[in-house]
Amino acid sequence: MLAxxxxxxxxxxxxENLTKEYPFGFLHLKKKTSLExxxxxxxxxxxxxxxxxxxxxxxxxxxLLMRLIFPTAGSARILGKPISDxxxxxxxxxxxxxxxxxxxxxxxxxxxxxxxxxxxxxxDRKERVERMLKKVGLETARKIQLRKYSKGMLQRVGLAxxxxxDPKVVILDEPMSGLDPVGRREVRDIILELKRDGxxxxxxxxxxxxxxxxxxxxxxxxGGKLRxxxxxxTLVDMKTQGMEILFELRGTSNAPLLSKATRTGDCYRLxxxxxxxxxxIEQLRGAGARILSVSQVKATLEEFFMNLVExxxxxxxxxxxxxx
Amino acid sequence: xxxxxxxxxxxxxxxxxxxxxxxxxxxxLLMMAAAxxxxxxxxxxxxxxxxxxxxxxxxxxxxxxxxxxxxxLVSKEMDxxxxxxxxxxxxxxxxxxxxxxxxxxxTLAVNTAAMALGLLVVMIYMKHSLERSDAVVLxxxxxxxxxxxxxxxxxxxxxxxxxxxxxxxxxxxxxxxGFYVQELRDLPVEVMSPxxxxxxxxxxxxxxxxxxxxxxxxxxxxxxxxxxxxLQNTLYTVVYCTIVLTAAASVFSRRNLK
Numbered sequence: 001m002l003a004x005x006x007x008x009x010x011x012x013x014x015x016e017n018l019t020k021e022y023p024f025g026f027l028h029l030k031k032k033t034s035l036e037x038x039x040x041x042x043x044x045x046x047x048x049x050x051x052x053x054x055x056x057x058x059x060x061x062x063x064l065l066m067r068l069i070f071p072t073a074g075s076a077r078i079l080g081k082p083i084s085d086x087x088x089x090x091x092x093x094x095x096x097x098x099x100x101x102x103x104x105x106x107x108x109x110x111x112x113x114x115x116x117x118x119x120x121x122x123x124d125r126k127e128r129v130e131r132m133l134k135k136v137g138l139e140t141a142r143k144i145q146l147r148k149y150s151k152g153m154l155q156r157v158g159l160a161x162x163x164x165x166d167p168k169v170v171i172l173d174e175p176m177s178g179l180d181p182v183g184r185r186e187v188r189d190i191i192l193e194l195k196r197d198g199x200x201x202x203x204x205x206x207x208x209x210x211x212x213x214x215x216x217x218x219x220x221x222x223g224g225k226l227r228x229x230x231x232x233x234t235l236v237d238m239k240t241q242g243m244e245i246l247f248e249l250r251g252t253s254n255a256p257l258l259s260k261a262t263r264t265g266d267c268y269r270l271x272x273x274x275x276x277x278x279x280x281i282e283q284l285r286g287a288g289a290r291i292l293s294v295s296q297v298k299a300t301l302e303e304f305f306m307n308l309v310e311x312x313x314x315x316x317x318x319x320x321x322x323x324x
Numbered sequence: 325x326x327x328x329x330x331x332x333x334x335x336x337x338x339x340x341x342x343x344x345x346x347x348x349x350x351x352x353l354l355m356m357a358a359a360x361x362x363x364x365x366x367x368x369x370x371x372x373x374x375x376x377x378x379x380x381x382x383x384x385x386x387x388x389x390x391x392x393x394x395x396x397l398v399s400k401e402m403d404x405x406x407x408x409x410x411x412x413x414x415x416x417x418x419x420x421x422x423x424x425x426x427x428x429x430x431t432l433a434v435n436t437a438a439m440a441l442g443l444l445v446v447m448i449y450m451k452h453s454l455e456r457s458d459a460v461v462l463x464x465x466x467x468x469x470x471x472x473x474x475x476x477x478x479x480x481x482x483x484x485x486x487x488x489x490x491x492x493x494x495x496x497x498x499x500x501x502g503f504y505v506q507e508l509r510d511l512p513v514e515v516m517s518p519x520x521x522x523x524x525x526x527x528x529x530x531x532x533x534x535x536x537x538x539x540x541x542x543x544x545x546x547x548x549x550x551x552x553x554x555l556q557n558t559l560y561t562v563v564y565c566t567i568v569l570t571a572a573a574s575v576f577s578r579r580n581l582k
């Protein structure tokens with residue numbers, strides 16, 4: 001590992017066999033596994049999306065990385081240093097899920113408070129606080145106490161405190177949560193800006209379009225297990241799943257294919273196998289249809305994700321049945 | 325230690341903005357009413373009454389603040405999850421804990437000093453002057469502050485591993501028991517089994533001895549407090565708080581947050 005020699009390590013985050021079990025029940029004798037043997041790596045300079053349904057283990061993983069909770073087994077390193085090294089936090093920015101801050105402070109005071117832990121001079125703190133407030137669109141609300149902030153405004157303050165000290169690795173837990181479309185767009189822009197500046201960004205989300213749009217790679221976690229890691233395009237089956245023909249047909253026709261098509265006014269949408277495309281087009285033309293477009297049908301990240309979730313549910317149901 | 329200071333100042337600012345120091349208004353009204361009433365109902369013992377009343381008020385108000393806010397210092401941060409963003413900064417958990425402790429002790433020191441000043445003003449109003457022997461009132465106030473620091477440390481320790489309600493009960497319980505430590509030491513060990521005698525002896529040293537801080541009667545009658553007692557109580561508080569805070573830090577450093 002190059003980290004200890006003063007060079008940038010090629011891996012920003014390394015997770016090895018990370019496991020978290022929670023005891024429950026009256027005497028805490030039963031155990032619920034929230035995360036099971038997670039192995040994962042995030043490379044320096046990439047935007048990594050951590051996606052999964054609610055309760056999948058995304059926040060648990062992030063909390064383990066931030067040492068807010070402690071693992072039952074396994075280890076993790078950030079920038080080549082073990083996560084138990086507190087000084088390593090100088091290079092990390094973190095946005096908690098649904099953040100809440102000291103409500104007796106104003107946004108400017110809160111950012112100044114956090115900046116003090118990074119040994120910044122008073123002038124540097126002032127400059128950075130102003131810059132961050134402007135970046136997250138809170139410069140006009142800078143003197144309002146946080147108790148009067150909306151959920152979306154708190155999310156923006158949270159983002160500002162996460163990147164205030166110019167960290168090398170930024171970990172964001174559900175950064176789009178609670179934001180309106182404008183806010184989401186701004187957060188996306190900030191993530192892309194961080195990437196342009198060479199920062200490593202890891203964020204959790206269950207909004208798949210955000211992950212597809214922003215991430216170099218995504219990790220899909222379901223039921224506490226990592227079910228797939230890769231670029232959003234490579235995770236899903238890239239083979240064409242069929243062809244979609246969009247055509248217009250005025251009047252009526254007895255063409256058998258029409259019964260399989262979806263109709264909207266005079267427009268029809270028909271999905272056929274790749275090898276049946278030309279025959280279908282000829283048949284439609286013969287019926288008097290005007291072909292408007294032909295496009296490939298590919299699986300989306302959402303379908304991949306939903307398949308995993310369904311698989312997991314089926315497995316859980318099977319375990320429950322066999323248990324009975 | 326700089327990080328401890330940053331947390332402490334924020335804790336102090338939070339207490340001020342959450343209007344904790346508003347209790348001073350209540351204290352001021354109480355002292356004014358007492359000054360008027362004492363002049364009419366007591367003859368020759370005005371100072372005794374006013375000093376006893378003033379010190380009791382300082383102690384009770386401080387006790388309420390140190391127990392309730394002391395327990396909330398950590399539990400509120402965990403409940404509201406304000407702690408999450410902070411612990412992601414280069415701050416060790418024990419630094420956070422020590423900062424919270426120092427912040428509340430600073431709040432109590434300012435509060436207690438303001439109340440002590442109020443008491444002295446009432447004494448001047450009643451006697452038209454202050455004597456050298458009146459300095460014992462300040463020693464009594466100092467002892468109250470030491471006692472409050474000890475209570476904050478205990479409240480902090482309990483809040484690190486149990487619910488706020490139980491932490492309040494444990495702290496108040498220990499405070500009450502702490503006034504009977506001497507009685508525990510004076511138990512007739514000759515009628516006990518050796519194991520029981522050893523247990524009570526160790527227990528009497530383990531429990532905080534709050535009776536040592538009570539010099540209210542001496543202050544009310546203008547009797548000087550020995551310098552040795554001042555030194556002993558100061559050292560006792562420093563050592564006891566260090567032990568309790570070390571235990572609290574040890575528990576808190578291993579605690580999984582929600």
